[in-house]
Amino acid sequence: xxxxxxxxxxxxxxxxxxxxxxxxxxxxxxxxxxxxxxxxxxxxxxxxxxxxxxxxxxxxxxxxxxxxxxxxxxxxxxxxxxxxxxxxxxxxxxxxxxxxxxxxxxxxxxxxxxxxxxxxxxxxxxxxxxxxxxxxxxxxxxxxxxxxxxxxxxxxxxxxxxxxxxxxxxxxxxxxxxxxxxxxxxxxxxxxxxxxxxxx
Amino acid sequence: xxxxxxxxxxxxxxxxxxxxxxxxxxxxxxxxxxxxxxxxxxxxxxxxxxxxxxxxxxxxxxxxxxxxxxxxxxxxxxxxxx
Numbered sequence: 001x002x003x004x005x006x007x008x009x010x011x012x013x014x015x016x017x018x019x020x021x022x023x024x025x026x027x028x029x030x031x032x033x034x035x036x037x038x039x040x041x042x043x044x045x046x047x048x049x050x051x052x053x054x055x056x057x058x059x060x061x062x063x064x065x066x067x068x069x070x071x072x073x074x075x076x077x078x079x080x081x082x083x084x085x086x087x088x089x090x091x092x093x094x095x096x097x098x099x100x101x102x103x104x105x106x107x108x109x110x111x112x113x114x115x116x117x118x119x120x121x122x123x124x125x126x127x128x129x130x131x132x133x134x135x136x137x138x139x140x141x142x143x144x145x146x147x148x149x150x151x152x153x154x155x156x157x158x159x160x161x162x163x164x165x166x167x168x169x170x171x172x173x174x175x176x177x178x179x180x181x182x183x184x185x186x187x188x189x190x191x192x193x194x195x196x197x198x199x200x
Numbered sequence: 201x202x203x204x205x206x207x208x209x210x211x212x213x214x215x216x217x218x219x220x221x222x223x224x225x226x227x228x229x230x231x232x233x234x235x236x237x238x239x240x241x242x243x244x245x246x247x248x249x250x251x252x253x254x255x256x257x258x259x260x261x262x263x264x265x266x267x268x269x270x271x272x273x274x275x276x277x278x279x280x281x282x
Contacts, residue, residue, distance in 0.1 A: 048282040066281075069204055069274055072252050073281075097281060109282050129282070138281035139205035152205045154278035 003070060005078050010085055011094040012077035014068055014138075019098050019107045021045055027094035028114040042118035046125040048133070050098075050108040050140070062145040066099045066108065069137040073097070080131040088124035090115045095128060097138055108140075109133075202274040210242050211235050218273075224250070224265040225258040227273070247276040 004013035011027045025045055050064040081093045091114040098108050111128050115121040133155050141150040202215050222230060227248065232239045248257050250273050258264045267273055
């Protein structure tokens with residue numbers, strides 16, 4: 001199965017290899033791509049490191065492990081890229097997410113955009129990254145090494161990952177910076193929380 | 201059925217076959233019978249896709265969408281890309 005899609009000057013990919021900033025940038029500025037109009041005055045490369053709090057209950061995190069529902073994730077990435085490209089009148093956009101084991105501090109996402117206008121490029125890059133973290137069907141697991149089971153994280157609330165196992169007695173609410181997180185889902189909210197587009 | 205992240209940990213599986221046809225409204229119930237406690241601990245914070253498209257899982261009445269033989273159903277926990 002191909003782990004990449006290219007349509008309408010939008011390129012999205014999932015890879016188990018190290019992310020390559022140069023090739024990601026070249027995707028949005030190279031006239032060799034043919035259907036990418038060579039109309040840009042600025043391009044922006046955004047990256048997101050595989051972020052973690054470095055420890056969970058005081059235990060050091062050894063590495064991050066990413067898995068994806070690959071065909072669904074690629075469709076979501078493509079939809080985000082098309083949306084952001086139209087909204088900000090970009091020339092082209094590319095978005096690559098890394099899967100598998102990612103050592104702490106290495107890039108997990110690269111996004112490159114090109115645009116006739118620098119400010120639009122910045123805004124578009126930021127929005128694409130936010131949308132990606134909010135919606136793309138990729139999951140991050142913190143691994144501690146040894147026999148200990150890893151912990152899945154969720155971007156939605158920024159809270160610590162929750163170890164989910166069968167037969168676990170876990171009634172205590174998670175601890176947030178202001179005490180236990182007691183917020184209940186809002187009516188109509190379906191899992192991933194509200195999608196908020198900041199006003200400009 | 202495809203299970204990802206917390207759903208995969210809870211079921212100790214990444215995929216399995218379930219008997220079809222199955223009304224979508226019975227999906228969580230069916231999984232709860234197989235994996236005691238999964239509804240409250242995992243499924244209630246998850247979305248569901250059928251053949252890559254997100255669907256609403258109706259509660260209660262056994263009406264509406266039916267999962268047919270060969271359909272790919274996925275449990276989508278809250279994502280954590282990046």
